Amino acid sequence: MDITFLGLGRMGRELVPHLIDAGHRVTAWNRSPGPTEAIGRRGARIAGTAAEAVDGAEAVVSVLFGPETVREVIVDGSLPWRPGALWIDVTTVSPEDATAFADFAAEAGIRYVHSPVVGSLAPARAGALAVLIGGEHDAAREARRLVALWADPDKLRTFDAAPKAAASKLVANLALAVSMEALAEALRLGRSAGLDGDEVLQTLSLTAIAPMAAMKGRLVTAGEFDDAQFSAAALAKDTRLMLATSDTPLPAVALVAAELQRAVEAGDGEKDFSIIARDR
Numbered sequence: 001m002d003i004t005f006l007g008l009g010r011m012g013r014e015l016v017p018h019l020i021d022a023g024h025r026v027t028a029w030n031r032s033p034g035p036t037e038a039i040g041r042r043g044a045r046i047a048g049t050a051a052e053a054v055d056g057a058e059a060v061v062s063v064l065f066g067p068e069t070v071r072e073v074i075v076d077g078s079l080p081w082r083p084g085a086l087w088i089d090v091t092t093v094s095p096e097d098a099t100a101f102a103d104f105a106a107e108a109g110i111r112y113v114h115s116p117v118v119g120s121l122a123p124a125r126a127g128a129l130a131v132l133i134g135g136e137h138d139a140a141r142e143a144r145r146l147v148a149l150w151a152d153p154d155k156l157r158t159f160d161a162a163p164k165a166a167a168s169k170l171v172a173n174l175a176l177a178v179s180m181e182a183l184a185e186a187l188r189l190g191r192s193a194g195l196d197g198d199e200v201l202q203t204l205s206l207t208a209i210a211p212m213a214a215m216k217g218r219l220v221t222a223g224e225f226d227d228a229q230f231s232a233a234a235l236a237k238d239t240r241l242m243l244a245t246s247d248t249p250l251p252a253v254a255l256v257a258a259e260l261q262r263a264v265e266a267g268d269g270e271k272d273f274s275i276i277a278r279d280r
Contacts, residue, residue: 001024001025001058001059001146002024002025002027002056002057002058002059003019003024003025003026003027003057003058003059003060003061003146004026004027004028004029004047004053004054004057004059004060004061005019005026005027005028005029005044005053005060005061005062005063006028006029006030006050006053006054006060006061006062006063006064006073006074007029007030007062007063007064007065007069007091008028008029008030008035008036008039008063009030009035009063009064009065010121010228010231011063011090011117011121011124012030012035012063013035013038013039014121014124014125014150015061015063015090015124015150016028016039016042016044017042018127018149018150019061019146019149020042020043020044021149022149024146025045026043026044026045027044027045027046027047027053027057028040028044028045028046028047028053029046029047029048029049029050029052029053031073050073050074050077050079051077051078051079051080054079054080054081054085055079055080055082056080056082057082057085058082058085058086059085059086059087059088059143059146060081060085060086060087060088061088061089061090061146062074062087062088062089062090062091063090063091064091065091065234065237066091066092066093066237066241067091067093067094067097067241069091070089070091070093070097070101074087074089074101074104075100075101075104081108081109081110082110083109083110084109084110084111085110085111086110086111086113086139086142086143087105087110087111087112087113088113088115088143088146088147089101089112089113089114089115090115090116090117090147091116092116092166092169092170092173092234092237092238092241093114093116093166093241094166094170094241094244094245095163095164095166095167095170095245096163096245097166098114098134098162098163098165098166099162099163101114101162102114102135102162102163111135111136111138111139111142112135112139112162113133113134113135113136113139113140113142113143113162114132114133114134114135114162114163114165114166115131115132115133115134115143115147115165116131116132116165116166116168116169117129117130117131117132117150117151118130118131118132118155118169118172118173120229120230121229121230122229123152124150127149127150127151127152128151128152128155129150129151129152129155130151130152130155130156130157130172131147131148131150131151131155131156131157132157132158132159132165132168132169133147133156133157133158133159133165134158134159134160134161134162134163134164134165134166134168135161135162135165137160140158144156144158167245170238170241170242170245173235173238173239173242174239174242174250174253176212176230176235176273177235177238177239177253177256177257177260177273178252178253178256179209179211179212180212180216180256180273180274180276180277181252181255181256181259181276182209182212183204183209183212183213183216183217183220183274183277184220184276184277186200186203186204186209186213187200187220187221187277190203197217197220197221198221201213201217201218201221204217216272216274216277219272219274220274220277220278223278223279225268225271225272225274225275225278226271226272227272228270228271228272228273229272230272230273231269231270231271231272231273232260232263232264232268232269232270232271232272232273232275232276233260233264233269233270234273235256235260235273236257236260236261236263236264236269239253239256239257239260240257242257243257256276259276260273260276263275263276
């Protein structure tokens with residue numbers, strides 16, 4: 001297929017090669033030119049504008065930084081869509097946003113599928129992400145053939161509407177954010193009571209947050225946050241979406257959102273979200 005890929009951030013750069021390796025003709029666009037060089041060398045054609053990239057594409061995959069960027073680039077971008085084109089949006093958005101984007105697509109004569117991913121850069125590179133798919137049946141089935149390229153087959157979940165996929169992604173990221181806060185507080189409690197970091201992590205291996213302790217524990221105890229598998233700024237944006245979506249209070253999410261925002265304001269937004277567990 002002729003596929004356009006909009007957005008070459010951390011996640012986007014990991015997903016494009018899967019399309020190229022599967023034999024698709026990929027045209028890529030990114031707002032800033034830096035990331036396009038490596039993707040161009042990898043085999044994608046680089047477009048100068050989003051409109052140039054979309055023109056004639058059978059499918060458009062977007063991985064942008066939040067719903068505001070989707071509106072700016074796609075909804076308000078006056079793009080030259082091919083009639084009936086498939087738009088697969090991987091961007092984390094709210095259910096309300098997904099509904100609005102589906103309505104926009106219907107008016108534009110294109111098909112919209114929301115397909116966010118659950119996982120970080122390493123599983124993206126390995127084609128082992130959890131992938132959520134929400135949209136009209138035939139469009140979702142067509143999208144599945146593409147997004148399966150970066151999915152663990154056992155972690156593909158399909159919903160009958162785009163907003164449900166958006167809600168599911170927020171639920172998954174809520175679990176990530178709250179588990180990280182639990183790890184941070186467990187380390188602080190343990191150290192206050194005379195345990196060292198290894199002793200706390202050994203205990204946490206017996207608990208419900210064992211996966212988070214295994215994934216981030218050693219990095220946190222070493223104070224290493226520069227390798228951002230998932231940035232503090234990105235999770236801060238997602239926690240804001242969670243708080244705006246829920247019609248009841250989410251006190252744990254609110255706490256983590258405040259921690260993440262402090263990291264962003266301190267200039268650490270591009271560091272890994274586990275920075276909220278750093279020693280104070």
